[in-house]
Amino acid sequence: MKLLVLISLVYLLGSTEALKVLVLYPYAVKSLSILGTGTVRHLLNAGHEVTYITVYPLKDPPTKNFRQIDISNNTQLLENEESLTIGYVLEHKVPRTDALQMQIFTMESARLTFQNENVKKLIQDPNEHFDAVVVDLVESEVFAGLAVLYDCPMIWLYSMGAHWQVLRLIDRATNPAYDPDYLSPANTPLSFLERVDELWSRVKWQYRKTFIIQPEERKIYEDTFGLLVAKRGRTLPDYEDVIFNASLIFGNEHNAVRDRPSTPQNFKYIGGLHIEEPVKPLPKEFQDLIDNSKHGVIYFSMGSFLKSNSLPKPLIAELLRMFGELKQTVIWKFESDLPDVPKNVHIVHWAPQPSILAHPNVRTFITHGGQLSSIEAIHFGMPIIGVPVFFDQFTNIKKAVENGYALTVPLSHDLPKDLKVAIDVMLKDDTFRKKAKELSSIYHDRLSKPGAELAHWVEHVVRTGGARHLRSPAWRVPLYQxxxxxxxxxxxxxxxxxxxxxxxxxxxxxxxxxxxxxxxxxx
Incomplete structure (x- = not known):
């Protein structure tokens, strides 16, 4: 019997083949790299070999089955970009992020990535091969050329939920009457004017993509991969065929979110992928501080991309004064030291956010409403006060308010006063916390953890030669039909x-x- 068990184990181990997976996160946005790191971690835990192309190389990289390729030069695209600071948005009242701006940024990121000497060395090596390519999807699809080069399945990982710009790659675009784009502050049900605005935004996006951006992306694709594919004895497929040939898209959203558009079978939700379980213990200074806070803790962070120190100095002083009037301990993630800080306020340059949110003594979370922070709030059942600035933050906070576990405060010069009102309401009304816990229960009620889900579907795509059985039949039907x-x-x-x-x-x-x-x- 022991011999039989041993033979069975050997057979099972031998039948599980490790895959070679190329993971690419090319954008100089720190929060996106957190998703990239999570993706790498889960693939390594599943026993696969990972090559990670990243703008933010890991300081303590794994020593087994892992190789990282540094493209940190991509940060030059956003260096000294004042328009992406909280202070600039506050002073100039930026109403909505421009889609063309995003398209140009992602296209130039692709150009820089393929010009990087480290990447050129990788893709020009004829002995390199991969079983699957996993790439961060933000507007540009030119990275699909990597799947052509290595003749393997293309898998996108999208940092937000299901939106028409993404679904169009594997299905037909959804209706703008009920599916606003990811840069829109509108949520369903849409008013008449909102529907008109969404329709116009979609027409404008498609025109710019088709006639301004896509011709440039096609040139990058052909210049980068034409000769390389020819050296491997193949002909470079047409760019239009390549960008609509993805095997799978992972969406960084979860099942507790309402009003999600319908998705094809090859769109999979893996929201919460980046959260390590079990959560890492708090460093001693944080643990002691939160444990000993008699009236609880308010945690304030505007994420890894936005910098609180770009706020006007008088506004920072007013915020400190307002926080100083509270009984609660306030932990404020701030990027520089501050003078005259009240005793109950603790300025930290870095904070272990998931570990803080997991502590039962934390009462509320003041956040910009980025997708990762929004998911962490649901994961830990934490009510939030949202101060959205741009991108998808307005949509995320609006959804949180509609779901009953959040309040929203506009970014303005009255922020200290408005924030004080919201804090008072949040601390007195326990409904917000109850609703957050209820949604957290829905979020955790899933068949498998998001990391296991990701590893399974990557393996499934490779095993089935591209998972064509999951693809939408809409692609086989011409437009006129x-x-x-x-x-x-x-x-x-x-x-x-x-x-x-x-x-x-x-x-x-x-x-x-x-x-x-x-x-x-x-x-």
């Missing part, structure tokens, strides 16, 4: 024939009638 243009043409042709025939018959009758009358008169 989907819109029933052939049926409309048939109906119009039938109506035209009948109308012509009717007109001919009536005309004939009217022509014959006068002749009879004239004959009678002559008689």
């Amino acid at each position: 989907r819109l029933y243009l052939d049926l409309i043409a048939l109906i119009l042709a039938s109506v035209l024939i009948l109308a012509t025939l009717f007109f001919y018959i009536v005309s004939s009758l009217f022509k014959k009638t006068p002749k009879k009358n004239n004959q009678k008169k002559r008689n």
Whole structure:
């Protein structure tokens, strides 16, 4: 019996083949790299070999089955970009992030990535091969050329939920009447003006993508991969065919979110992927501080991309004064030291956010409403006060408010006063915390953890040669058939024939009638 068990174990271990996976996170946005790190961690835990191309190389990289390729030069695209600071948005009242700006940024990030000497060394090596390519999806699809080069499945990992710009790659775009784009502050149900605005935004996005951005991306694709693919004895496919040939898209959202659009089978939700379980213990200074806070803790962070120190100095001073009036301990993630800080306020340059949110003594979370922070709030059942600035933050906070576990405060010069009102309401009304716990229960009620989900579907895609059985049948139906243009043409042709025939018959009758009358008169 022991021998049989041993043979079975050997067989199972031998039948589980490690995959070689290329993971690429090319954008100089720190929060996105957190997702990248999570992706790498779960693939390594599943026993696979990972090559990680990243703007933010890991300081303590794994020593087994892991290789990282440094593209930190991509940060030059956002260096000294004042328009992406909280202070700039506050002073200039930026209403909505421009989609064209995002498209240009992602396209230039792709250009820089493929010009990077470390990446060129990788892709020009004819001995390199991968079983799957996993890439961060933000507007640009030119990285799909890597799957062509290595002749393997293409998998996208999208840092937000299901939106039409993403779904169009594996299905047909959803209706703008109920599916606002990821940069829109609107949530369903949409008013008449919101529906018109969403329709116009979509037309504008598609025009810019088709006639401004895509021709440039096509050139990057052909210049980068044309010769490399030819050296491997193959012909470079057309760019249009490549960008719509993804095997799978992972969406960084979860099942506790309402009003999600319908998705095809090859769109999988893995929200919470980046959260390590069990949560790491708090460093001693944080543990002692939060444990000994008699009236609880308020945690304030505007994420890893936005910098609180870009706020005007008078506003920072007002916030400190307001926080100083509270009984609670306030932990404020701030990027520099501050003078005259009240005793109950603790300024930290870095904070272990998941570990803080997991502590039962934390009462509320003041956040910009980024997708990762929003998921962490639900994961730990934490009510939030949102101060959205740009990108998808307005949508995330609005959803949180509609779900009953959040309040929103506009970014303005009245922020200290408005924030104080919201804090008072949040601390007195326990409904917000109860609702957060309820949604957290829904979030955790899933068959498997997001990391295991990710590893399973990557393996499934490779095992099944691209998982074509999961793809939407809509791709096999031409536009004229989907819109029933052939049926409309048939109906119009039938109506035209009948109308012509009717007109001919009536005309004939009217022509014959006068002749009879004239004959009678002559008689």
